[in-house]
Amino acid sequence: MEQTLILIKPDAMQRGIAFEILARLERRGLKLAGLRLLQVEQPMAERHYAEHEGKPFFAGLVSYITSSPIIAAVFEGTNAVSAARQTIGSTNPTESSPGTIRGDFGLEIGRNLIHGSDSVESAEREIEIFFEGQPVIQWKKDTDKWIFE
Ligand code: DAT
Ligand code: MG
Numbered sequence: 001m002e003q004t005l006i007l008i009k010p011d012a013m014q015r016g017i018a019f020e021i022l023a024r025l026e027r028r029g030l031k032l033a034g035l036r037l038l039q040v041e042q043p044m045a046e047r048h049y050a051e052h053e054g055k056p057f058f059a060g061l062v063s064y065i066t067s068s069p070i071i072a073a074v075f076e077g078t079n080a081v082s083a084a085r086q087t088i089g090s091t092n093p094t095e096s097s098p099g100t101i102r103g104d105f106g107l108e109i110g111r112n113l114i115h116g117s118d119s120v121e122s123a124e125r126e127i128e129i130f131f132e133g134q135p136v137i138q139w140k141k142d143t144d145k146w147i148f149e
Pocket of ligand 2: 116117118
């Protein structure tokens with residue numbers, strides 16, 4: 001099944017809403033397949049955000065994501081990438097609909113609480129960065145048949 005990489009960013013960690021945010025993805029029906037608490041160092045941050053290198057906000061972005069521990073999670077499900085991004089909302093919280101994570105918890109683009117992969121290819125690349133070859137767990141849940149037809 002499709003997988004996506006989720007990061008609970010430092011602002012959500014510091015504000016104590018990490019698990020409230022993860023619960024929204026879990027409740028959507030996405031299945032947890034990997035979970036890590038980690039401190040991102042600069043090389044990992046630069047690798048993850050390589051597509052933004054050279055942009056004016058790059059330094060701030062690296063400094064933000066390395067500013068405190070984060071949670072990395074793999075979620076799995078039908079269209080997991082787009083489903084997670086829909087639940088997350090738009091990049092800028094004030095352009096995110098109410099009911100989305102960023103629309104409900106955030107105000108500024110540089111403090112937008114959560115990352116979700118933007119494609120299946122990005123998810124594969126990012127899972128490798130944050131799980132460094134550690135196996136994710138693909139497991140059967142008794143509720144699967146009520147979520148996945
Ligand atoms: P997303 O996180 O929605 O996938 P992105 O991949 O375009 O967005 O950018 C990665 C992060 O970089 C984003 O979560 C916040 C920051 N960012 C993007 N565009 C920005 C901008 N114009 N000014 C400041 N920060 C920005
Ligand atoms: Mg992105």
